Amino acid sequence: AHESFEDPEIAALMNGAFVCIKVDREERPDLDAIYMGAVQAMNGHGGWPMTVFLTPDGEPFYAGTYFPPEDRHGLPGFPRLLQGMAEAWAERRDEVLQQGGRIAATIAGQSSFAASRDPLSADVLSNALSQLTRAFDREWGGFGPAPKFPQPMTFEFLLRMDARGHPGALEMVTTTLDRMVFGGIYDQLGGGFHRYSTDGKWLVPHFEKML
Structure with a gap:
């Protein structure tokens, strides 16, 4: 994460198009658990560093783990990702809000399940x-x-x-x-x-x- 956040050009993109919030998962494990659920719901797996794009209501519409500072190993570079998210919010806001609502509902549904005591079949x-x-x-x-x-x-x-x-x-x-x-x-x-x-x-x- 440091290699992206400490890059002046990437920092300018982040600050120009987003309200950026950095969360210490050791201090706020509750937030970490909520948004890790979003990462896992969207990608099938989770991990850190964790990057989550939220609507103004705090609903996640896109999330991932590591994004390199430039396109690498089949992963989009963080600048390209930032530009894509900013364009999606500007041009397809209704779709973004719907996506956020669906993911939020998925997370809420996951938290409502109780652990089973039955042995795994x-x-x-x-x-x-x-x-x-x-x-x-x-x-x-x-x-x-x-x-x-x-x-x-x-x-x-x-x-x-x-x-x-x-x-x-x-x-x-x-x-x-x-x-x-x-x-x-x-x-x-x-x-x-x-x-x-x-x-x-x-x-x-x-x-x-x-x-």
Whole structure:
């Protein structure tokens, strides 16, 4: 995020077309949880840094995680994204407001569900494994396009599915971990893993380590 926010041209775009608010998720976990729900609803996954575009009523109409300062690895550059959002608000405001209302309703619906105490069925587990298999990058490991995040809970699930005899589950874990340990996301000098990789090959890390 710093590489974009500290760029004078990007800062000018942000301040010229938007009311910019930076939220510390450690101080406001309530807001983080609400808008992370929007990111996940729109993208199927979440993460940080988190960028959310809101209507004046606070309803999210577009959201994502990492956006590079220029077009990179199939991701739109942050300046192009800002221009697109500003144009959408100026030229298609009714559509934007409708989108915000739909996403807000989705988030409200998610928060109304109570956690089930029933054990997960075999069908639910198999469907989850199938979705991960479809998203798996067989060459470079990980799931989906860049940016790629370490996903320890996903690895734990796959190891449990391997123990149940599901073929291919272990390969997704070992391939991903092998690519990570030999990639730039692993700190070859200080040890440990950086927060995520900005590219799909685990080569270009986001230089931050989360405790």
